[in-house]
Amino acid sequence: MIRFLTAGESHGQALVGILEGMPAGMEIDASYINHQLKRRQQGYGRGGRMKIEKDEVKILSGVRFGTTTGSPIALMIENRDWKNWRGIMAAEGDRPDTVEHIGVVRPGHADYSASMKYRYDDVRDSIERASARETAMRVALCTIVRKFLEDMGIFIGSHVLRIGSAQYDTRDEIDRKIQEWTRASCGAYKVTEEADKSEVRILSEAVSERAINAIKKVKKEGDTLGGVFEVLVTGAPAGLGSHVHYDRKIEAQISQAIMSIPAVKAVEIGDGIENSSKPGSQVHDEMYPGEDGKVRRKTNRAGGTEGGITVGENLIIRGFMKPIATLMQPLKTVDIKSGNAVEARRERSDFCAVPACSVIGEAVVTPGLANAFLEKFGGDSIEEIRERYQTKEVGSAGSHSG
Ligand code: EPS
Numbered sequence: 001m002i003r004f005l006t007a008g009e010s011h012g013q014a015l016v017g018i019l020e021g022m023p024a025g026m027e028i029d030a031s032y033i034n035h036q037l038k039r040r041q042q043g044y045g046r047g048g049r050m051k052i053e054k055d056e057v058k059i060l061s062g063v064r065f066g067t068t069t070g071s072p073i074a075l076m077i078e079n080r081d082w083k084n085w086r087g088i089m090a091a092e093g094d095r096p097d098t099v100e101h102i103g104v105v106r107p108g109h110a111d112y113s114a115s116m117k118y119r120y121d122d123v124r125d126s127i128e129r130a131s132a133r134e135t136a137m138r139v140a141l142c143t144i145v146r147k148f149l150e151d152m153g154i155f156i157g158s159h160v161l162r163i164g165s166a167q168y169d170t171r172d173e174i175d176r177k178i179q180e181w182t183r184a185s186c187g188a189y190k191v192t193e194e195a196d197k198s199e200v201r202i203l204s205e206a207v208s209e210r211a212i213n214a215i216k217k218v219k220k221e222g223d224t225l226g227g228v229f230e231v232l233v234t235g236a237p238a239g240l241g242s243h244v245h246y247d248r249k250i251e252a253q254i255s256q257a258i259m260s261i262p263a264v265k266a267v268e269i270g271d272g273i274e275n276s277s278k279p280g281s282q283v284h285d286e287m288y289p290g291e292d293g294k295v296r297r298k299t300n301r302a303g304g305t306e307g308g309i310t311v312g313e314n315l316i317i318r319g320f321m322k323p324i325a326t327l328m329q330p331l332k333t334v335d336i337k338s339g340n341a342v343e344a345r346r347e348r349s350d351f352c353a354v355p356a357c358s359v360i361g362e363a364v365v366t367p368g369l370a371n372a373f374l375e376k377f378g379g380d381s382i383e384e385i386r387e388r389y390q391t392k393e394v395g396s397a398g399s400h401s402g
Pocket of ligand 1 (some may be wrong): 010047049050130131132133134135136324325326347348349350
């Protein structure tokens with residue numbers, strides 16, 4: 001099964017990661033990963049750090065001549081900014097007197113909670129690891145998993161639905177477009193390709209403009225904005241996940257992954273939120289016998305899963321991101337060293353990172369999906385998995401003939 005670890009501080013020397021459980025025989029190279037790292041760095045509303053970094057991965061192990069060997073894959077992304085932080089972030093040696101012991105905590109960040117829990121006497125110790133910079137390595141590792149899913153015909157894409165209060169007046173038109181694009185099994189890539197054309201990953205020029213103006217406004221006011229992004233998975237077979245145990249439910253795996261992205265505070269699968277206020281007759285996706293003998297549906301309000309198992313429809317996942325906690329017009333807080341009431345620190349930060357979060361969302365759902373896939377069709381090499389998938393998929397859920 002696939003598992004991974006990341007390490008690294010925002011201004012440390014590098015981010016590192018190890019991915020274990022990838023089958024042998026899969027083609028992968030740094031440029032495939034770097035493309036996703038670049039996408040993660042984009043978006044209107046990013047701060048000064050993204051002008052310094054040009055995230056590029058170094059593959060250290062587990063890949064030979066562009067092909068996975070089945071061994072753990074080790075990756076590294078160097079922090080270009082490290083050279084400006086050597087004195088503050090040195091791993092060894094005595095702490096110089098000139099290095100400030102930060103006591104002022106930002107409401108909404110991990111500054112306070114982590115410093116209390118770990119008894120840090122310098123809040124920087126929490127700032128560094130809680131930083132969303134960690135997601136660069138997660139995207140790198142998960143992009144290798146994305147390649148595996150792609151090889152199996154499963155595609156993942158995303159777009160942004162809302163930034164602050166800038167959103168579609170009605171979703172009808174955009175939903176029709178997305179439905180059309182995602183009829184093809186690689187449709188999620190089409191969605192992402194279209195979203196990549198907008199600086200805020202919104203599939204409408206008018207709404208993009210409104211969102212950019214909203215970001216411009218908060219930037220001027222020293223404030224920040226959150227929003228909503230949607231991750232779509234096309235080409236996923238029926239039968240991934242299981243109803244038999246809570247931790248095997250595919251929605252549980254996906255939600256956990258989305259919630260683990262910094263600043264995400266809510267997740268929705270399909271029309272989960274809207275459905276909770278409607279009668280069942282307007283919620284559940286009716287079934288009918290298709291000409292090919294498969295069970296078909298006209299709607300997908302469930303977002304592609306029932307009972308913790310994929311049903312062969314597209315997966316629809318929404319992540320809700322709160323505004324970034326670092327404000328240039330700071331909120332009131334406490335200096336936990338002196339106990340005094342003060343204003344929060346101004347750290348260099350983003351004003352809105354929802355477009356980046358949307359790209360991160362595409363990445364983080366991959367291990368859960370790939371594990372469910374491997375559980376059902378798994379093997380040690382891509383070749384073996386392909387053989388099993390081709391023979392087993394025919395008999396899997398979604399092909400009931402009565
Ligand atoms: C980020 C790097 C960070 C922030 C941002 C995400 O760089 P720095 O710590 O130098 O400002 O720009 O992280 C946050 C907004 C946060 O609150 O931690 C990145 O690489 O994505």
